[in-house]
Amino acid sequence: MIVSTDSAEYAAIARSRGAEIPFFRPAKLAEDVPSEDVLLHALDQMKKKNLEYDLVACIQCTTPLVNCQDIDSCIKAAQGEGVDSAITVTKVRERPEWMFSMNKSKELQVFMGNTGEMRGSWGIRQSFLDLYRPNGACYVTRVKFLRKNKRIIGDTCIGVEMPRSRSFDIDTEEDLALLDSLIKMETIRKFV
Numbered sequence: 001m002i003v004s005t006d007s008a009e010y011a012a013i014a015r016s017r018g019a020e021i022p023f024f025r026p027a028k029l030a031e032d033v034p035s036e037d038v039l040l041h042a043l044d045q046m047k048k049k050n051l052e053y054d055l056v057a058c059i060q061c062t063t064p065l066v067n068c069q070d071i072d073s074c075i076k077a078a079q080g081e082g083v084d085s086a087i088t089v090t091k092v093r094e095r096p097e098w099m100f101s102m103n104k105s106k107e108l109q110v111f112m113g114n115t116g117e118m119r120g121s122w123g124i125r126q127s128f129l130d131l132y133r134p135n136g137a138c139y140v141t142r143v144k145f146l147r148k149n150k151r152i153i154g155d156t157c158i159g160v161e162m163p164r165s166r167s168f169d170i171d172t173e174e175d176l177a178l179l180d181s182l183i184k185m186e187t188i189r190k191f192v
Contacts, residue, residue, distance in 0.1 A: 085152060
């Protein structure tokens with residue numbers, strides 16, 4: 001496993017955990033940039049070392065509860081005939097059929113799906129088709145597809161379900177504080 005970083009501190013941590021750091025990421029790829037740019041840079045650096053790959057796995061550090069089984073399942077799914085990629089997903093709880101947008105006057109507007117009265121029958125959750133969202137943990141993509149299309153989610157993409165209890169995607173300080181609290185209370189340990 002290689003880690004792409006611009007930080008000597010993070011490189012030392014990664015090395016202490018058995019990862020290789022064969023190059024450092026340039027400053028232009030150290031800010032908010034698409035994962036595809038970082039992966040393509042890493043693949044180009046490895047190609048210079050005469051190492052080429054069929055698949056590339058992107059493990060996001062912002063989803064720390066991903067485990068080896070999740071990653072292995074994504075790799076296995078991405079190896080399927082005609083598959084471009086596999087990603088970890090989790091089942092959604094918040095139904096888009098029950099969502100609204102709000103205009104400047106704070107008036108609610110039906111967002112999608114429910115064309116009936118706002119106070120009418122919206123149906124029951126159990127009658128809806130299960131929906132899934134990417135949880136940000138692991139993306140495995142065929143290198144050929146990534147190079148050609150500059151996308152990590154392929155036209156044919158397999159979902160690998162992770163439980164909601166491990167699908168924490170840390171995007172804000174609030175997300176980090178919540179996960180930290182759950183870990184300190186050992187609440188999350190029974191799910192990991």
